[in-house]
Amino acid sequence: MSFFLTLVLASAAxxxxxxxxxxxxxxxxxxxxxGWFVGGAWFGLAVAALRFLVGLAxxxxxxxxxxxxxxxxxxxxxxxxxxxxAPRTESASSSxxxxxxxWLFVPLAAYVMVMAYATATHGIVxxxxxxxxxxVRALTPILxxxxxxxxxxxxxxxxxxxxxxxxxxxxxxLTGRVDHFHVNYTVVSHFLGLLVxxxxxxxxxxxxxxGWVGAFAVLSLPLFVYHCTSTxxxxxxxxxxxxxxxxxxxxxxxRDPRDAQRALxxxxxxxxxxxxxxxxxxxxxxxxxxxxxxxxxxxxxxxxRSLLLLxxxxxxxxxxxxxxxxxxxxxxxxxxxxxxxxxTPPSSPPVSELRLEAAQAxxxxxxxxxxxxxxxxxxxxxxLMRLPFLxxxxxxxxxxxxxxxxxxxVMSSIWLIPQYTLDQSTVHRALLVVSVPASLxxxxxxxxxxxxxxxxx
Amino acid sequence: xxxxxxxxVDARIRRSTRTHARRRALEGSAWTERGVRHAGLVLLAPFFxxxxxxxxxxxxxxxxxxxxxxxxxxxxxxxxTPDGVLFEITRSAFVLVQLxxxxxxxxxxxxxxxxxxxWMLHDGLPRLREYRALARGPATVRLDLSRCPDWRSESxxxxxxxxxxxxxxxxxxxxxxxxxxxxxxxxxxxxxxWAPEELGHTTINxxxxxxxxxxxxxxxxxRLAITALGLCVVVGxxxxxxxxxxxxxxxxxxxxxxxxxxxxxxxxxxMLPALExxxxxxxxxxxxxxxxxAPELGPLVALARSTLGPEERVGILAQPSDWFGPEVLxxxxxxxxxxxxxxxxxxxxxxxxxxxxxxxxxxxxxxxNSGEPLPSGFRTVVEIDPHRSIARRL
Numbered sequence: 001m002s003f004f005l006t007l008v009l010a011s012a013a014x015x016x017x018x019x020x021x022x023x024x025x026x027x028x029x030x031x032x033x034x035g036w037f038v039g040g041a042w043f044g045l046a047v048a049a050l051r052f053l054v055g056l057a058x059x060x061x062x063x064x065x066x067x068x069x070x071x072x073x074x075x076x077x078x079x080x081x082x083x084x085x086a087p088r089t090e091s092a093s094s095s096x097x098x099x100x101x102x103w104l105f106v107p108l109a110a111y112v113m114v115m116a117y118a119t120a121t122h123g124i125v126x127x128x129x130x131x132x133x134x135x136v137r138a139l140t141p142i143l144x145x146x147x148x149x150x151x152x153x154x155x156x157x158x159x160x161x162x163x164x165x166x167x168x169x170x171x172x173x174l175t176g177r178v179d180h181f182h183v184n185y186t187v188v189s190h191f192l193g194l195l196v197x198x199x200x201x202x203x204x205x206x207x208x209x210x211g212w213v214g215a216f217a218v219l220s221l222p223l224f225v226y227h228c229t230s231t232x233x234x235x236x237x238x239x240x241x242x243x244x245x246x247x248x249x250x251x252x253x254x255r256d257p258r259d260a261q262r263a264l265x266x267x268x269x270x271x272x273x274x275x276x277x278x279x280x281x282x283x284x285x286x287x288x289x290x291x292x293x294x295x296x297x298x299x300x301x302x303x304x305r306s307l308l309l310l311x312x313x314x315x316x317x318x319x320x321x322x323x324x325x326x327x328x329x330x331x332x333x334x335x336x337x338x339x340x341x342x343x344t345p346p347s348s349p350p351v352s353e354l355r356l357e358a359a360q361a362x363x364x365x366x367x368x369x370x371x372x373x374x375x376x377x378x379x380x381x382x383x384l385m386r387l388p389f390l391x392x393x394x395x396x397x398x399x400x401x402x403x404x405x406x407x408x409x410v411m412s413s414i415w416l417i418p419q420y421t422l423d424q425s426t427v428h429r430a431l432l433v434v435s436v437p438a439s440l441x442x443x444x445x446x447x448x449x450x451x452x453x454x455x456x457x
Numbered sequence: 458x459x460x461x462x463x464x465x466v467d468a469r470i471r472r473s474t475r476t477h478a479r480r481r482a483l484e485g486s487a488w489t490e491r492g493v494r495h496a497g498l499v500l501l502a503p504f505f506x507x508x509x510x511x512x513x514x515x516x517x518x519x520x521x522x523x524x525x526x527x528x529x530x531x532x533x534x535x536x537x538t539p540d541g542v543l544f545e546i547t548r549s550a551f552v553l554v555q556l557x558x559x560x561x562x563x564x565x566x567x568x569x570x571x572x573x574x575x576w577m578l579h580d581g582l583p584r585l586r587e588y589r590a591l592a593r594g595p596a597t598v599r600l601d602l603s604r605c606p607d608w609r610s611e612s613x614x615x616x617x618x619x620x621x622x623x624x625x626x627x628x629x630x631x632x633x634x635x636x637x638x639x640x641x642x643x644x645x646x647x648x649x650x651w652a653p654e655e656l657g658h659t660t661i662n663x664x665x666x667x668x669x670x671x672x673x674x675x676x677x678x679x680r681l682a683i684t685a686l687g688l689c690v691v692v693g694x695x696x697x698x699x700x701x702x703x704x705x706x707x708x709x710x711x712x713x714x715x716x717x718x719x720x721x722x723x724x725x726x727x728m729l730p731a732l733e734x735x736x737x738x739x740x741x742x743x744x745x746x747x748x749x750x751a752p753e754l755g756p757l758v759a760l761a762r763s764t765l766g767p768e769e770r771v772g773i774l775a776q777p778s779d780w781f782g783p784e785v786l787x788x789x790x791x792x793x794x795x796x797x798x799x800x801x802x803x804x805x806x807x808x809x810x811x812x813x814x815x816x817x818x819x820x821x822x823x824x825x826n827s828g829e830p831l832p833s834g835f836r837t838v839v840e841i842d843p844h845r846s847i848a849r850r851l
Contacts, residue, residue: 111721122732127744127755128788129658136784136808142791143810153810178792181740220717222664222724229732230661368676370667373724374716377682381689385709428663446713449706 002171003185007036009067009170014039016070020077021310023262027095029200033193034262037243040167040186041269042070048162049316051147052324058147058166063173099208108216115219116195123188123229128180138183138231141168145178149324158325162317163272164233183231191228194218194239198440201246205254210447217439218242223371223428224435234429237277240270241284242436245401248288249444252398257301260292264310271314275332276412278314280433283408287400332416358414361427371428372435375442382442386449402441405434517563517630520556525629528555533618541565541627544618546572548776548828548844552616553579554629560644561632562600562614568593570622570842573753576600579615581607586655590752595627603634603648606671610634610641619753619826621844642672650677653730657750658781667723677723685716744789754782754825757845758789761823764839764847765793769820772798772805774827782825784808798822800829822848 014035018024024031046066050056099105128138140160143153157165168182195215202211219225227235244266251259267285271278289307296302321330328334366376383399390396409430413420420426520528526537533550535542544550554562566574568591575585586605589598600616602608618624635641649671654664667677693708737743745759765771771793773783787795787808796805796814804813822835826844831837840846 111718111725114725118729118732118734121734121736125733125735125737125743126747126749127785129748129750129785136788139788139791139808139810146792146810148810150810156809179740180789180791181743216721217717220721220724222728225724225728226660226664232661367682368666368678369663370676370678370720370724371664374678374681374685374713374720377678377685378713378716381686381709381713385705425659425662429661442713446706446710450710452706 005171010039011035020074027204033197044163044166140165237273238432245437283404287397520629559631560634563630565628567625572620604652685712772819
């Protein structure tokens, strides 16, 4: 039960940050979910930075200081820059909570409920099954609790990222007792947070149908669902990228700059999960940044300063990663580049020889194996039929974001560890960060298309 | 003349001018259009079709004891007794049931000691399935060979028992496979299609492929995609003929919903039996009972957690090929220092973060079915069976 301490403290810190940044939505369910995501990530980032950049030991006072800091920032912001009496654009007047028609959405909601229950229960009840013969990623929070870092443990830290490492350990630090299931609870609470956010955000904006279909679509990704029951962090990364993308879609639809800021914030949070989190988040965020820079010419409410402020935690995370594990461990691509510069003979066959096999591996993973459900068939059909319209109307940037994620997934699968792609070990997992945003894009595109009034002949 | 869905919505908006919110709600609810109503039926149909097809097969034929004995081969000593066939298992044993032509084999077992049973096809992929813990007492194990993609008419089940103790096979029954090749293939395809997901070490990388027909290498996703495409065309043309307007978005959404719902129904049917769906509030009970693909480990881990003090330095004795047991023990006993004791070595290592320890530094040893004698200076203090025990320094 001590995990409730983590939930409450991290959510409170996250809500304080949202208030300080003025990114709260004023819908309770949405803000609570956002608060948990933001607070959890903040705790991981701050403790990691204080531990490795400043050299402070991970103690109870440090943990409480990190939890208190957002409240101080919120108070300071309120004193220095009082909130203007701007009209509440995200008021409850536009919200609608019951999707219609009921006979269509009752089965959809039933599926969402059944899968959410099954995933959460299995995720909570089953203990960590460990990873492979080499390492146990779920061990990193215990390493954080022990606060003993040597060369070997820092390598595990580099793999896990700061969020999955420190967030589950908060209650352990406060109570002094390790309950291994906090790792499970962290993953499951992120999963449930995603569902709550999908449904409540859409409902608060007056489109509950889109929210339920979004939750249905995400739960139609079999491997993603299974990952949410495990203590791997691939699902956590996909969830953060997915939420960032959800706000990107909202910005694309409603053009509220605060949605763009929320999207950027979540892409930043995604960079704290796993070693590749930063690269994945950058790929997803780049089209959004381009769009913001483009729209800034006509929209004075888009402020570069606030965007840079949101992106600044990435620098802190990068500095922490480099100081804790070194440049090559933090960014394996630098090692690859160094090897390439030294003309080190590659250990695997040239990529040109692998091209056909890699294409077959992706064809299998995307369209046939069933690990991603029917998503990529539907994505292909939707893109084929709707993309020309979206390009003409200047609304293709979210799709570009999905395409960049997919391109990254393909490139990293083929160039970094091709053997695991060809033997199908990792290709399905690598696609999770693409599949969650892609399913949300399909839902947003199709629901808008269906809602359009048909042109008379 | 029928009216378009758009006209319906507009008319409703005109009639209802009471509140602005009401107007917004109606504008936003284009889902209420009639075309989508039909899509709802399409959504529900796969659930009913798939769930109604899950009828269990039975008609098992009893296998006489003499015939059963003649069918059995094992690397463990066994022999007939008045109550059944008795096996003496030490650490692990393979039992081959030479019964070609069987589709289902049911064994009534009476475990005198806790064991774990799993199985595979003797001539098939070397992959164990359906790990199951056998507590002391009677239990029935049912092996459905048709669920294996590599099942052939001459296939024989190979059971693996892990643990040490006596096992009595009290009765056996079998269901014959269809005789003619076409029926056999159809039975095999059906078995593979409906087989529940088997969670294991590699499930984190990929779930079992969703075949439509394993024998013909056709895939469910292909079939659903083609059907959904056909549905799109029918709905699209139907709307065009009825409303004189193209509603491609609605047609595509209908097809997408059908394909996703059908796949989800299949996913539910296959995945739910593999998941733990009963909440368990006690973390220790979860560890003890829910290591589904290594059920013999859970009780040992739980025993170790309750026996060992928080500061004790622990060594783990395991078989050299066993990587999972030491990892699970090391993880669940953390933050206690926990290393793997390998015979012949003087300094032992564990999971990341555990500094190397020597034998003299260890306070306790956990024997996880290693078959190795305890290092001198240690004495067993608590055990599940003679090969799964916890020892402390004298």
